[in-house]
Amino acid sequence: MPELPEVEVVRRGLERWVSGRTIDEVEVRHPRAIRRHTAGAADFAARLMGLQLGAARRRGKYLWLPVTGGGPAAQTAAEGLPPMLTPSVTHGLAILAHLGMSGQLLVQPQDAPDEKHLRIRLRFADDLGTELRFVDQRTFGGLSLHDTVPGDADHLPDVIAHIARDPLDDAFDDAAFHDALRRRRTTIKRALLDQTLISGVGNIYADEALWRSKLHYERPTATFTRPRTAELLGHVREVMDAALAVGGTSFDSLYVNVNGESGYFDRSLDAYGREDEPCRRCGTPIRRRPWMNRSSYFCPRCQRPPRA
DNA sequence: AGGTGCCCCTGTCTGC
């Protein structure tokens, strides 16, 4: 599953291979892949026509491409749409993407055979011979077109305005995160997965960062001291940086790489997926516990549960 | 109204 570092690799690939290009053909092959675009597939396709893609952005696991323009085909299509859905002068537009569990954005030669789970195809008004494909087996991900937050320098799509900055973002506010933790009446792993507090941390990185911090996943956030929060954030950044260092080497290829193939997951995990294997610190077998319809992996010796 | 938990989806794996 693509985690934040993989999504960042995809962002770099998009920047390199599709930013600046102009859309001139859109094919939606599965309605679920554009379900966040509430006006439907025909509207999605019509409104993308003629748009020029700007620089790729990322927040947590969300990706987006601010767009400009809209050619004759887009204007024609827009005439039949209600005012809310026509291109706005005061608000920018952006194509939003989320890869979900199994999504891939691939830059492929136009004559390459369709992937089994090809959901959306975008072709461009140039002679580079490549197209952008959204491929997704489990269809948790998708593409959609949205207004951007007025005045936002990154052209943030309005529907993800509630998503917090991620810990690799220079503007992430460590002190504000700590204060938010202290105000919450919840437990630390829930907080790490709460996208309104901190984004981009999934189940895997949460378990890894907690293991490195010797923290049990059910520790109440209200007990966190400033140094403990700082240490935890440091470990979150470490595991993400390590994965980025490994997975970030392949974006230079034609394919926009994704799909959790970062070798990081095979070699460097200390807790996640290691049930019954010895803790790399103390040798105690790692345990797995059902948690929120998922699993939590932890060392029962290094990560003691909080008092009841 | 902050916190909790269900549900969407499909392919793989395990156990009976």
Place this chain on the structure above:
DNA sequence: TGCAGACAGGGGCACC
């Protein structure tokens, strides 16, 4: 062998 069920998981959203 075949089938049922567990599991993987982000995040929207209904509900208390």
